[in-house]
Amino acid sequence: MIDNATVLLAEDDPDDVLLTHLAFEKARLANPLQVVRDGEEAITYLTGEGRFRDRGRYPLPTLLLLDLNMPKVNGFQVLEWLQTHPMLSRMPVAVMTSSDHDPHVTRAYELGADSYLIKPPRASICLAGTISGILYLWNWQRAQELSRRHRMALTGFVFAHLTFVPFVLLCLNSRA
Secondary structure, eight states: THHHHHHHEEOOHHHHHHHHHHHHHHTTTTEEEEESSSHHHHHHHHHHOGGOTTTTTOOOSEEEOOOOSSSOOOHHHHHHHHOOOOHHHOEEEEEEEEEOOHHHHHHHHHHSEEEEEEEEETOOHHHHHHHHHHHHHHHHHHHOOOHHHHHHHHHHHHHHHHHHHHHHHHHHHHHH
């Protein structure tokens, strides 16, 4: 991944924001991580309005890490909004949520999510492996320049295999 490619995290839980920062550090990612606290702020960031007007400070992200359960505008609404903006609809979106409710998974993919990840309940170290896997998969997909259709078909298969081993190793190392 290009070192200066910005990742936008839309997350209202301060603990999950901290864990994501730690995951980036643990994975030695130099990518800037911009954080917004709700879906409304995510849309404002993506449109470059208000305090996000300066694209030098707040560049368009190359990846969106999106929580579903946020105040004001939820993650589903952000996904719907992205579909109506063709220049942004191709941006990879990884949904990160605590919900494993099957209709939520289906709806997220229908609305254009590229990955759907269930946050571990108490696993700061394991979250690092999950995020590293997302970014590795995203980088692999970009390098291959696959069409969106092929990316969606391969995402689940490749992601499961790329993240399982690092995820388990990190979990085991955290107990040592």
